[in-house]
Amino acid sequence: MSNLHAQVVVLGSGPGGYNAAFRAADLGMDVILIEKYASLGGVCLNVGCIPSKALLHTAKVIDEAEEMSAHGVDFGKPKLDIDKIRDYKDGVIKQLTGGLAGMAKGRKVKTVQGYGKFTGANEIEVEHDGKKQKVTFDHAIIAAGSRVVDLPFLPEDDRIVDSTGALELRDIPKHMLVIGGGIIGLEMATVYRALGAKITVVEMADQLIPAADKDVVKVLEKFIKGKYENILMETSVTKVEAKKDGLYVTFEGKNAPEKPQKFDMILSAVGRRPNGDLIDADKAGVEVTERGFINTDKQMRTNVPHIYAIGDIVGQPMLAHKATAESHVAAEVIAGKKHYFDPLTIPSVAYTDPEVSWVGLTEKEAKEQGIDYGVGKFPWAASGRAIGVDRKEGFTKLLFDKKNNRVIGGAIVGVNAGELIAEVGLAIEMGCDAEDIGLTIHAHPTLSESVTFAAEVYEGVCTDLPPQRKKK
Amino acid sequence: MANLTEVKVPDIGDASGVDVIEVLVSVGDEISVDDGLIVLETDKATMEVPASDAGVVKSIEVKVGDKVSEGDLIVKIEASESSNDDASDSDSESTEDSSADDSSENGDSQPSSAEESTEDKGEQKSSKPKSSGGSRSEPITIPDIGDSEGVEVIEVSVKAGDEVEQDDSLIVLETEKATMEVPSPFAGTVESMSVKVGDKVSQGDQIGTMKVTDDAGDDSSEDDPKEQASEPKAEKETSVKDQPMPKSEYKPAPVTVEPFERSEGDVIHASPAVRRLAREFGADLSKVKGSGRKNRIMKEDVQSYIKFELSRPKATANSGAGAPADLPEIDFSKFGEIEEKSLSRIQKISSVTLQRNWNLIPHVTQHDEADITELDEFRKSMKEEAAKEGVRLTPLAFIMKALVASLKAFPTFNSSLAADGETLILKKYFNIGVAVDTPDGLVVPVIRDVDKKSVYELATELGEMSEKARDKKLTAKDMQGSSMTISSLGGIGGTSFTPIVNWPDVAILGLSRNQVKPVWNGKDFEPRMMLPMSLSYDHRVIDGAVAARFTVHLSKMLADIRRTIL
Incomplete structure (x- = not known):
């Protein structure tokens, strides 16, 4: 040795x-x-x-x-x-x-x-x-x-995989069940669906990606609804029976199908x-x-x-x-440096289609913390760029502390949301307020403009939307 | 012709909706500038609103019980034709003030010079017997304020347009020792003030400009009012640009005196790099004032905060106000009714210095008694004679003389310990500090060159200094440079106490109430008037035996004041 x-x-x-x-x-x-x-x-x-x-x-x-x-x-x-x-x-x-x-x-x-x-x-x-x-x-x-995290009730079977197994891409199943409507499960669902699998997602909570705000996830849910075979919210898997012709899954909960459903592949993505x-x-x-x-x-x-x-x-x-x-x-x-880990915020991104990203406080968190916040939300339906790429389902949302108009959080849903969120993170770290963001000129036409516009909406000075109720 | 002038509530601080508790004038009254018009009561104080113009009161727009705010109309005054320059000047000012309120096109919304008014009003006033002399714009600078550098402005007492007399207070500064007013060097009209509360100033800094009216008529303004008018304007512009940068490295309130504290809800913002820098130096960002946009804390702010902290005397850094923080907070209200009262400014200042001195100096107090029977008899016999000369002859003036004699005999008492702790600085001057109790707290003015002054002179000066202290007119210089300090509680009572040495002095003489006591003269007891003395000294500099000799010497001097002239 x-x-x-x-x-x-x-x-x-x-x-x-x-x-x-x-x-x-x-x-x-x-x-x-x-x-x-x-x-x-x-x-x-x-x-x-x-x-x-x-x-x-x-x-x-x-x-x-x-x-x-x-x-x-x-x-x-x-x-x-x-x-x-x-x-x-x-x-x-x-x-x-x-x-x-x-x-x-x-x-x-x-x-x-x-x-x-x-x-x-x-x-x-x-x-x-x-x-x-x-x-x-x-x-x-x-x-x-x-x-x-392993689900103890899942039998040993090649057709039951975790994220690692799913990434191996052994083959494309006809019917695939994704257990867990979090980021990992939904990303893999996006891949397998594009490659031809019919997807069912089962999630115990009442929304996908539970950490994100409901309005943000709603856009994703609406977008994938028609594309996936089934999205079973507030439902859980109680039993999986591995048979030769398929995996028979028994559900329980609000949207549980009565009879066991047959799948060719199960991705277990309930966390780490x-x-x-x-x-x-x-x-x-x-x-x-x-x-x-x-x-x-x-x-x-x-x-x-x-x-x-x-x-x-x-x-x-x-x-x-x-x-x-x-x-x-x-x-x-x-090495002797007096450094500390004290970021104000860490961004999260779900690389689904559309992408979902958020940084800083979500509305849920702001409410929990009792912060008097205001929202500036810019729907991409009013973005020339989003319309041009035919992806106008998204929106950009910024949260501001009403006390000083500083940006405290942001969430973006839509194509490239994962890239766009970076600016909001920087704005939070630098202590920008709505005016700072609104006065920072963004290139037109870009999706990044939506960040400026969201700040302007909060300020009541956005002219890219129908007239707003006067704020000041 | 007569002009109706509106007199409005001036800047009364943040207060709005302030109660009118008294109206001092009635319609028809003839008033002069600065006559009180109404009395307001805020939660802090009552204040009189003075007339900005002279003339006859035409109407009164407020009554007792009304609530007023800055800019509200108080009275209308008719300035009579015969009124002097002053009145018409201020008349036009206030007219302009009112127009300036709604930020009219009147580009120069802060007039204040007679010339400008003349220009603005056109012919209407051109016939006015303007100016017995010309007027000029003078910069107002900070006078000698002792050694103090970077002294904080805690109050700006005047604003552009105010008429001030020479020696009127312009701003109030706060040094480590006390607050002091900066008097106006001229009589005239304030053109601009370029300092604000919280700024730091040092000797020579310009704090504003003033229009001074000259008696001499050589630069009569009649010919070129325009030029005259534009001149101060230009100056105003530069005075904004060249606002004196505080010399002190660190802008916020000196932490030694009153730690800079954010009010609740105040958001500190520092970007990640600034936070890292602060962490590296252990700088508490909540104590750093941000100079960036929207009060963001910049790297420079952290750097100057650190420099400032490093430059602070170590003694205050690890003692002083820091100690009480370790003590648990006690809710006294659970034991009975309580009331909270914040310490006065002077109390806050002295608490820091007293704590520092107490921690810094190893104190010993020597008690003794001096027989002042003869001294007191002599003083009483001279009292009337002195009074004729306008002098209130107090025992203290004699005691100062005696003390100087003892200081001459014991030079170590007239010394300071150098910062290195290894050198003694012996002083060849004899300045005695005298602790004065004021309603706001304790201050220690210094009487200079006591050795060269007569008892009468000392008695007179003592009276003046005490008055100055009570009127808060003491400057930092008035409180510096003592050889030793006397703290007398004789007028109140007590038999002895342990005064705290007033650093950088090395000793302080405490005096208690004198008493007639039976004293054994070798044959029998004699009634003698005895003065209890408590001498606290810095044991690093003075030994116990020397201190005992000193009080014995001082007793001897006091017992027979004639010895002091030997």
């Missing part, structure tokens, strides 16, 4: 882990990055954000080509080569993870493949192919991420849980909560001062961009 030592050891090479390792290396520390898989990048790059976006791009082009038939351009029915689609997706992953490996090398970050577990306060044992290796460290950054329980953190003295999270202070330090934790494992929201921001803080704090 060989021994390795580094000033900083990072456990996990997802967006949190590799960024922490790279930042630490850039700050002059010697770094070891431990990853259980052969390629770097974690869930995000290998079985998450990136492959799903590659497939969503494919789906988008298929959908748009179909939409064009109504505008006089008929491409005909697409011929799908599932292997090639998969290859494209895998190529994207390869390119990115290969890039990471190169960047690690360039920074002299040593990567150690294997499953790492703590064996002491300054020691991790990495196991790979039955071989064990000890890695000692001065500082550790735990970036071990999260895993899919942190991996705090899988790394023997207690052997290093690091406390793990009952649910598997590791608590940190605002400098990402755990209860053990030289051990840090970042990303999904430290709490919600489980988003790559949050992990990345935290990773820099952790590495910089280790």
Whole structure:
């Protein structure tokens, strides 16, 4: 058993882990990055954000080509080569993870493949192919991420997959059930529908993407309603029977079909849980909560001062961009900088069609916090650009604190909503008020204009809409 | 011809809907400028609204019980033809003021010079026997305010258009020691004020401009009223642009005196990079005033806040008002009825300095008694004679003389400890600070060169200083440079107390009420008038034995005041 030592050891090479390792290396520390898989990048790059976006791009082009038939351009029915689609997706992953490996090398970050577990306060044992290796460290950054939540009643069956399995794109089922109307389930539903599957979504809550505001999700719901076979709200799955000819699913709840329904494939996407329980953190003295999270202070330090934790494992929201921001803080704090993780907001995006994005407070949250807020909402039906691309179902909504007219939140639904939300995040971080946003000239005709217009609506000075009730 | 002038409620602070509690004039009254018209009562104080014009009251538009706000009409005044320049000047002003209210085309909405009015009114007034002399625009600058730099403006007492007399208060400043008024260097009309409450000023800073009327007629304005009128305008523009930048690094209220605090609901905004910078230096953003758009906190604000904090004397940083914060808050109302009363400004200031001095200086208090029987007899015998010269002969004037004699004999008492704590600065001057109790709190004016002044002079000056203190007219300079301080409670009572050394002094002499006591003279008890003295001193500088010798010496001086001239 060989021994390795580094000033900083990072456990996990997802967006949190590799960024922490790279930042630490850039700050002059010697770094070891431990990853259980052969390629770097974690869930995000290998079985998450990136492959799903590659497939969503494919789906988008298929959908748009179909939409064009109504505008006089008929491409005909697409011929799908599932292997090639998969290859494209895998190529994207390869390119990115290969890039990471190169960047690690360039920074002299040593990567150690294997499953790492703590064996002491300054020691991790990495196991790979039955071989064990000890890695000692001065500082550790735990970036071990999260895993899919399993539904205990689902039988073992090839046709029942989680998001990782769905991204493998083995084949296109005729009838597909998506359990969970959250971001992951709906994104995969978008892909599989475009590739030809008939989709049923079942969700326990009374709205899809429960974290977002109802009016925003309503637009998505309305848009997909006719396209999906079924959307079963306030309903849950109680039993799945795997038979040769299909998976027979029994539902319960408000919209439950009376008889068990037959599906060819089931995607279980009911959430993710942190991996705090899988790394023997207690052997290093690091406390793990009952649910598997590791608590940190605002400098990402755990209860053990030289051990840090970042990303999904430290709490919600489980988003790559949050992990990345935290990773820099952790590495910089280790390097002696007095940095803190204190963003005002972290954006969320569902890359569905249409996309749904939000940042800052939702109306729900603003109400809960008792904030006297005002809404500026610009419907895309009045946007020349949205009409031009024949996607006028969306809207841009900004929330302002009535006390000082500062923007406190925003939500966008529509094509490219995920890109458009960035500006609202910047506005919140910079403390913009409605006037600042309204007076910032946006290019015409763009969808981004809708952000300006929403601010103007709040101010009562928007002239791109029918006359408003006077505000001032 | 006669002009009807409307007199309106002037700027009365934030108050609106203020009760009229008295009307001081009646129709037909002839009034002069600054005569009281009505009395208003706000929740803070009652105030008289003075007449801005002279003339005859034609109508009164308010009555007792009315609620008024800034700009409300109070009276109409007819300025008689015979009225002097002053009256017509202010007459035209107020006319213009009223037009300025609705931000008319009158581009220059802040007139105030007689010339402008003349111009505006055309021939109507050209025949007026204008100006026995010309008038000129003078910058108003901050006079010598002692060593203080970057002193905060806590009140602006005048506004453009106000007529002021020389020495009228223009603005009120607050130093670490006290508040002081900046008197007008001229008599005339305020053209513009370029400072506002919260600004910081230092000696030489321009705070505004004033139109001063000269007696000499050499630059008579009759020929070129236009030029005259445009001149102050130009100046006004530049005075806006060149608003004196406060010299102090850090703009907000000095944290030493009154920590800058945001009112509730005030939103702090700092962008992510600014938040990071603040974190790095441990700067509490809630204490940083934002200079950016919409009060956003900029990097520069954090930097100057940090500089400011670093430049603060360490003693105040880790003592002072900080301590009470550690104490738990107690809800006294659960024990019975209570009332909350905020400390006066001076009390707040002195609480910080007293706390600092108490923490900084290792205090020892030496108690002694001086036999002042003869001194008192002599003083009483001279009282009448002194009174004839207009002097109120108090024991304190004699005690100061005696104290100077003792300071000469014990030079370490007339010293300060240098900041390095290793050097003693011995003073060759003899300035005695005298603690004066005012309704607002304790202040310590300093009587200079006590060694060179007669007892009469000292007694007179003591009277003047006390009056100045009570009228809040003391300047920072009046309260600086003491050799030692006397705190006398003799007029009230008590047998001894432990005064706190008034840093940078190294000693303070506390005096309690003198008493006739039986004193053993070797044969029998004699009734003697004894003055209890409590000498607190900085033990780092003065040893106990020296302090005891000092009080013995001082007792000797007081026992026979003739010794002081030896």
